[in-house]
Amino acid sequence: MKSQRIAVAGGTGKLGRHIVEGLLEIKQQHGLTVIVLSRSPGPDISFAGCNAPVIAVNYENVDSIRNVLNDYQIDTIISTLVSLTPETFITSQENLLQAGLALPSFHRFAPSEFAVDSEQVSARVNLYRMKIPILRTLERVKRERPDSFEYTRFNCGIFANYLAFGNTKPEGHKAHGHLARFPFVFDLSKRTAEIPGDGEKQTVYTRVEDVGKFVAAATQLETWEEYNEMAGDVLTMNEVIRISEDVCGAKFNVKYYSREDILAKMSQLSENVMEHFYWEFYLAYVNGDCDIKRPINLNKMVDIKPVGVRQFIEQWWG
Ligand SMILES: NC(=O)c1ccc[n+]([C@@H]2O[C@H](COP(=O)([O-])OP(=O)(O)OC[C@H]3O[C@@H](n4cnc5c(N)ncnc54)[C@H](OP(=O)(O)O)[C@@H]3O)[C@@H](O)[C@H]2O)c1
Structure with a gap:
């Protein structure tokens, strides 16, 4: 099912803001709701004549995240979080997912990937090792909810x-x-x-602007494959x-x-x-x-x- 009500965690950040802008560009066309989750409140993000509110959450507290997701009846969470502290990063993404899973409206999650395949490089690239635990959790959730839950790894080089x-x-x-x-x-x-x-x-x-456009377009696909590989x-x-x-x-x-x-x-x-x-x-x-190691599939599925x-x-x- 297409995404309709989307939360971008870390959408105030470098890549995250481009994804928010990509979503705001198609917001009116598809009647989307777009919100940004942040550790601190801030002004709305405005782009292409549309706004996304920035809403403060405590990533250490599942209830704090769930309340916000519930207020907006969020169906899709896109994480663009970063932290140099593995425990913080792992817990933040895990809590985001658990908060989503507590809501009937929620059915899609994209972890903070957005580079080369983290699984392929995690043996040698220390900072990417922390990206792996959420992938294991997502695999488990998908096994438990095969018909009602989707996740994807957005890779863009x-x-x-x-x-x-x-x-x-x-x-x-x-x-x-x-x-x-x-x-x-x-x-x-x-x-x-x-x-x-x-x-x-x-x-x-x-180009990061194109990553934003690709991800936004992918939210309008009926189904998400486990990998969404894009390339400029x-x-x-x-x-x-x-x-x-x-x-x-x-x-x-x-x-x-x-x-x-x-x-x-x-x-x-x-x-x-x-x-x-x-x-x-x-x-x-x-x-x-x-x-x-995989075909560049997203370029073929969306018109970007x-x-x-x-x-x-x-x-x-x-
Ligand atoms: N392909 C490439 O060449 C490339 C290059 C760089 C990054 N990336 C990838 O892109 C993704 C996003 O990276 P980025 O550089 O855009 O990130 P970023 O701007 O450094 O951070 C994203 C957001 O994460 C939140 N954040 C920061 N520290 C946090 C913490 N301790 N706990 C919870 N949230 C925290 C912040 O939002 P708030 O302050 O609003 O909470 C921040 O704006 C990552 O997966 C990264 O690996 C890819």
């Missing part, structure tokens, strides 16, 4: 917006959407790239370099990191969590944990025309 880091276009900040600005693998402003492996593995890139583009990192060189009109300085190079780098890291995340991702990448990598690079570097 790497946000293509990071390719715009350092662009000097007059409105260049718009390239990042609501995301933080940093270079990831490629730094087009310096004409450099640090590539895990030989750069020949295929990788999914999706599927390219090898070497192909991204060739496009970047072509558009920038300059040869890039490219460093390739073998598994041994990466392990050597990891042995010298500081305590910085994000630094570890970066190199753990590199290790997962060379080990094949990030390989694309995402921006491809060449188009994106031409827009911000051409």
Whole structure:
């Protein structure tokens, strides 16, 4: 059954806000109710002439969440939560789900995935290990309620917006959407790239604005498959370099990191969590944990025309 009354947990955040905006864009067309769950009250999120109220919940308290979900008769919860503390993250998502399951109106849940398959990389990427427990709970709930409950893992690869880091276009900040600005693998402003492996593995890139549109469109599907894989583009990192060189009109300085190079780098890291995340991702990448193992099914099921990598690079570097 299509989603009608949707709560986005963490919808004030970087990705979450794009999903809220994607939903607000189709709100009138489909008569949706969209609310944002947050740890603190805040002003409504407005987009495309529509609003979503931001409602405070205590993620440690199932009753606090359930009361809000009940007030709005929520049928679908999309989690875009993040925490660097595993216990907090795991408990928050678990409590969200339990609060939903207590209501007859509720029938859909999407955990905070939105990258590469967390299950594939969790052995090596520490921050993604905390994404696994909710998947086990969701599998169990689905077994218990096969006809009345659905969940899906939205995978979108790497946000293509990071390719715009350092662009000097007059409105260049718009390239990042609501995301933080940093270079990831490629730094087009310096004409450099640090590539895990030989750069020949295929990788999914999706602009965060398009992730918002894909997820919003997926709420209007009658059924949810366990995986909803979306892509703005599927390219090898070497192909991204060739496009970047072509558009920038300059040869890039490219460093390739073998598994041994990466392990050597990891042995010298500081305590910085994000630094570890970066190199753990590199290790997962060379080990094949990030390989694309399923078809890009969501692109075929919804009518969204995402921006491809060449188009994106031409827009911000051409
Ligand atoms: N594909 C990619 O390239 C890529 C890149 C980055 C992230 N991601 C994924 O996208 C998802 C969202 O990431 P994001 O960077 O958009 O998240 P974020 O903006 O850092 O955080 C999302 C929201 O989580 C809530 N939050 C923060 N700390 C919390 C805590 N301790 N307990 C409960 N809620 C907390 C906050 O909302 P309130 O303050 O309103 O409560 C925050 O706005 C994650 O699954 C992440 O792995 C993917």
